[in-house]
Amino acid sequence: MEVFKYPAKEQWPELLKRPQTDQEELRQKVVQIINNVKTQGDQTLIQFARHYDKVELDSVTVSEEEWAQASDSLSLKLKEAIDVARSNIEKFHRSQKPIENYIETSPGVWCWRKAVPIEKVGLYIPGGTAPLISTFLMLAVPASLAGCREIVVCTPPNKEASVHPAILHIARSLGITKVFKAGGAQAIAAMAYGTESIPSVYKIFGPGNRFVTMAKQLVSMDGVGIDLPAGPSEVTVIADHTANADFIAADLLSQAEHGIDSQVMLILTDETLISKVQQALEQQLQTLPRAKTARLAFQNSRIFLVENSAQAIELSNAYAPEHLIIVTEDAEELAEKVVNAGSVFIGPWTPEAAGDYASGTNHTLPTHGYAFSYSGVSLESFMKVISFQKISESGLRAIGRAIMELAEAEGLEAHRRAVTIRLDKISKLLAKDNKNGEGNDV
Ligand SMILES: NC(=O)c1ccc[n+]([C@@H]2O[C@H](COP(=O)([O-])OP(=O)(O)OC[C@H]3O[C@@H](n4cnc5c(N)ncnc54)[C@H](O)[C@@H]3O)[C@@H](O)[C@H]2O)c1
Numbered sequence: 423m424e425v426f427k428y429p430a431k432e433q434w435p436e437l438l439k440r441p442q443t444d445q446e447e448l449r450q451k452v453v454q455i456i457n458n459v460k461t462q463g464d465q466t467l468i469q470f471a472r473h474y475d476k477v478e479l480d481s482v483t484v485s486e487e488e489w490a491q492a493s494d495s496l497s498l499k500l501k502e503a504i505d506v507a508r509s510n511i512e513k514f515h516r517s518q519k520p521i522e523n524y525i526e527t528s529p530g531v532w533c534w535r536k537a538v539p540i541e542k543v544g545l546y547i548p549g550g551t552a553p554l555i556s557t558f559l560m561l562a563v564p565a566s567l568a569g570c571r572e573i574v575v576c577t578p579p580n581k582e583a584s585v586h587p588a589i590l591h592i593a594r595s596l597g598i599t600k601v602f603k604a605g606g607a608q609a610i611a612a613m614a615y616g617t618e619s620i621p622s623v624y625k626i627f628g629p630g631n632r633f634v635t636m637a638k639q640l641v642s643m644d645g646v647g648i649d650l651p652a653g654p655s656e657v658t659v660i661a662d663h664t665a666n667a668d669f670i671a672a673d674l675l676s677q678a679e680h681g682i683d684s685q686v687m688l689i690l691t692d693e694t695l696i697s698k699v700q701q702a703l704e705q706q707l708q709t710l711p712r713a714k715t716a717r718l719a720f721q722n723s724r725i726f727l728v729e730n731s732a733q734a735i736e737l738s739n740a741y742a743p744e745h746l747i748i749v750t751e752d753a754e755e756l757a758e759k760v761v762n763a764g765s766v767f768i769g770p771w772t773p774e775a776a777g778d779y780a781s782g783t784n785h786t787l788p789t790h791g792y793a794f795s796y797s798g799v800s801l802e803s804f805m806k807v808i809s810f811q812k813i814s815e816s817g818l819r820a821i822g823r824a825i826m827e828l829a830e831a832e833g834l835e836a837h838r839r840a841v842t843i844r845l846d847k848i849s850k851l852l853a854k855d856n857k858n859g860e861g862n863d864v
């Protein structure tokens with residue numbers, strides 16, 4: 423990892439750049455894949471599985487036998503780990519249930535919102551280099567809690583031309599039956615437009631590589647909802663003299679091992695940590711199975727030495743990392759100053775891996791600078807909030823003038839008349855009541 427000592431602010435934009443890819447070339451490739459799926463459906467999925475996943479599929483559907491064997495093939499330890507993670511994810515996401523506020527904005531004018539589940543959702547579970555069982559929990563648990571009626575799942579087939587049994591085990595426990603063997607951009611297209619086997623959905627969720635992320639962005643232009651651009655993983659660590667170099671190295675490696683396009687950043691206020699972390703990284707890489715991938719990811723990654731924690735947080739906010747770990751004396755205070763990040767991990771005992779798997783927060787998070795404007799997946803992501811209003815006659819009289827004035831200013835006469843026609847009617851009714859001696863307000 424290249425080291426930058428006290429970089430001047432003008433250099434920050436260049437130093438904080440994400441790994442670049444030729445977006446136009448990528449877009450053209452993905453458009454082609456999407457078009458193939460639109461015209462040839464399942465056949466394209468089977469062809470791409472042969473080409474990219476190196477497996478021969480008869481069908482993209484999971485067989486009865488695969489479903490039946492899934493749970494038995496898992497160890498008890500893995501099942502227990504899944505239960506712990508699921509329980510915490512459920513607790514945290516259940517607490518996100520939107521509150522329905524019933525507000526009287528003016529006398530007689532009532533406004534409220536109601537959250538309803540999105541009826542049909544598609545979950546993409548990455549599986550190119552690792553079967554992300556945890557991503558399935560992160561998406562399927564809130565989708566179920568939200569009450570989505572139809573949950574469609576796509577994940578690349580593994581070497582056995584099947585789906586990881588843990589995914590099937592979790593699916594069964596949540597009552598999800600529509601799991602398909604399809605990966606990459608073609609899976610996104612299948613869930614957006616439908617194929618013979620895969621139903622189309624209203625909104626697609628899930629992280630993935632650049633092909634998946636580009637496909638989500640392209641189908642979103644065609645009216646299909648997407649959660650967020652959740653691409654190659656990132657972590658930034660802010661550390662001072664109190665931090666443990668071995669812990670820092672482990673956390674940096676945990677994201678670098680995801681893929682060669684991952685990016686990890688280390689911001690230090692203590693110069694002596696630079697060599698300590700570098701040594702720890704080298705030592706841990708010796709026994710890391712995915713060391714080759716991590717080393718390549720380090721080519722995109724950087725170490726910054728800054729003067730104090732205020733500068734550290736400013737630099738991190740200017741980068742907007744997917745994950746931010748803060749291990750400084752004033753970690754909680756610094757965490758208060760975070761304005762751009764997907765998820766924050768405070769103190770030495772909070773590894774980023776905890777959020778990846780089992781603390782309860784969602785790990786589907788914005789990358790590539792999207793944390794400037796996007797949040798990670800939550801329970802609300804699986805819901806739409808519909809606004810309602812009800813106005814009484816007196817309520818319309820109270821706000822009618824404002825509506826008419828604004829409509830007139832916009833030159834939209836029909837809008838103005840939609841109010842005048844009612845106010846005229848109210849006036850006539852009032853006049854009639856007065857004549858009859860009742861004089862009630864309406
Ligand atoms: N941001 C987040 O919240 C988050 C969460 C988990 C994982 N991730 C990221 O998700 C990514 C997962 O990537 P992955 O590759 O392991 O799995 P993936 O499932 O996203 O992609 C694998 C599929 O990509 C397609 N593909 C591979 N090479 C291709 C090519 N040259 N042209 C067209 N299509 C091709 C194949 O169909 C393959 O099945 C990683 O970058 C990881 O960091 C992000």
Ligand SMILES: N[C@H](CO)Cc1c[nH]c[nH+]1
Pocket residue numbers: 554556557654655656677744778785786787
């Ligand atoms: N760190 C990834 C999100 O960027 C999520 C993940 C899944 N499994 C392990 N990690």
Ligand SMILES: [Zn+2]
Pocket residue numbers: 655676677680778
């Ligand atoms: Zn991870």
